Amino acid sequence: MSxxxxxxxxxxxGGTTATVNGIPLRPGxxxxxxxxxxxxxxxxxxxxxxxxxGFVGPDRWINVTNxxxxxxxxxxxxxxxxxxxSSPTYFVRQSVSGQTTAGSVVTVAQRIEGxxxxxxxxxxxxxxxxxSSGSGNMAISIDQNFGTGGSPSxxxxxxxxxxxxxxxxxxxxxxxxxxxxxxxxxxxxxxNDYLQLNFYTSAGSDxxxxxxxxxxxxxxxxxxxxxxxxxxxxxxxxxxxxxPELGPELxxxxxxxxxxxxxxxxxxxxxxxxxxxxxxxxxxxxxxxxTPAISAPSTYGFWNGAATRTGTFQNSYTSGSxxxxxxxxxxAAFTAGQSVVMYANSTNLIISADAEL
Amino acid sequence: MxxxxxxxxxVNSAMTGQPSSIKATIDGTEWSVPxxxxxxxxxxxxxxxxxxxxxxxxxxx
Numbered sequence: 001m002s003x004x005x006x007x008x009x010x011x012x013x014g015g016t017t018a019t020v021n022g023i024p025l026r027p028g029x030x031x032x033x034x035x036x037x038x039x040x041x042x043x044x045x046x047x048x049x050x051x052x053x054g055f056v057g058p059d060r061w062i063n064v065t066n067x068x069x070x071x072x073x074x075x076x077x078x079x080x081x082x083x084x085x086s087s088p089t090y091f092v093r094q095s096v097s098g099q100t101t102a103g104s105v106v107t108v109a110q111r112i113e114g115x116x117x118x119x120x121x122x123x124x125x126x127x128x129x130x131x132s133s134g135s136g137n138m139a140i141s142i143d144q145n146f147g148t149g150g151s152p153s154x155x156x157x158x159x160x161x162x163x164x165x166x167x168x169x170x171x172x173x174x175x176x177x178x179x180x181x182x183x184x185x186x187x188x189x190x191x192n193d194y195l196q197l198n199f200y201t202s203a204g205s206d207x208x209x210x211x212x213x214x215x216x217x218x219x220x221x222x223x224x225x226x227x228x229x230x231x232x233x234x235x236x237x238x239x240x241x242x243x244p245e246l247g248p249e250l251x252x253x254x255x256x257x258x259x260x261x262x263x264x265x266x267x268x269x270x271x272x273x274x275x276x277x278x279x280x281x282x283x284x285x286x287x288x289x290x291t292p293a294i295s296a297p298s299t300y301g302f303w304n305g306a307a308t309r310t311g312t313f314q315n316s317y318t319s320g321s322x323x324x325x326x327x328x329x330x331x332a333a334f335t336a337g338q339s340v341v342m343y344a345n346s347t348n349l350i351i352s353a354d355a356e357l
Numbered sequence: 358m359x360x361x362x363x364x365x366x367x368v369n370s371a372m373t374g375q376p377s378s379i380k381a382t383i384d385g386t387e388w389s390v391p392x393x394x395x396x397x398x399x400x401x402x403x404x405x406x407x408x409x410x411x412x413x414x415x416x417x418x
Contacts, residue, residue, distance in 0.1 A: 052384075053359055054360070054384060066359070147395075148394070148395070148400050149394055149395070189394075190394045190395035190400065191395050192395045192397070192400070270371060277371065279371075290393065290395050290396055291391040291393035291395075291396055292391070292396070293388045293389060293390045293391060293396055293398040293399070294388065294389040295386055295387060295388050295389070296389075297386070297387065313389070314368075315368045315370075315371075315377065315378055315380070315389055316378055316389035316391070317370065317377055317378070318378070318389075318391040318393070326389075327371060354388070354397075354398065355396065356397055357397065
């Protein structure tokens, strides 16, 4: 046995189509070191724009804000555009204004499941960024959160704060950070510890430590191709990035959030037991991180083979992370024990399951 | 993570009559939240209850 050490494997033409025993070398296939999900911003299950704190934009990414007006939106590349050796589809734009106080802060953040992720290792955060409006730069740092339940260790925030200079043109960045060891730390008992990657786009002086003294900004920041490589890398490594295959990447997103569009299912009428109800079982497309919360804001159709009803969501039963049941109140009761089919009686009906960190 | 929770009420299982979830309006969206520590919605509801800023209503009879 021998060890091969190299920084790149290219095909015979110097390109990036090399394979190993027929398996392409590309993210999602042989790229286990990258734990960022949806770094190419292909998936926007919740919608293509939103504002305020929370999961309002691309899957897995949090619009972190506590003041001012902060929006996230999906923007499309022009067909034929390239970044490095990729032909990307969408990027995320965060637009920030109205930040005025020392305690104001805005980031684009992703929580990576498990605070064990990269603990005690040197990693490099890579991608492309540009400033789409306003003025200023961005800063990158990492937080370690040990979860909830029991007596977990206090979070370690602001690891490796580094400024990334932005211009109005797409440019690659590579920020190397030594992630703290977690030796001697204590995890919470709720299995919800995580590593958080933060892209600061505005930060008052209360956040100087985490944001490399970025300062308050009015700015638009565009990001694409966010990924992590172990070890120290320069911007030349960014060109090796390939946007993940859509199927596996969607499954990775759905570990944390699932949106059924125009859902269908089968169930049983429970008659007048619950005000004329029907209970329907839904199978999630992938096992989620944990037991999800359920939102079902639409009015759905129900059919017992002879007559139809409409139904609205009443309650969910989520004893696991790969399926759930939901009770619906019907416009008029079916006989208890009858089989019923839930169907989409119009378009754009949704049911969401959320197990985000 | 800060969530705005404007209402929260236990919902009983139609089969057992025992609480099976919390119906809560969180950031303007109504969620059926499992009684599962580690679910971010449940954890936030309980955090706000412990902080004295939220009361979970009893289930309807």
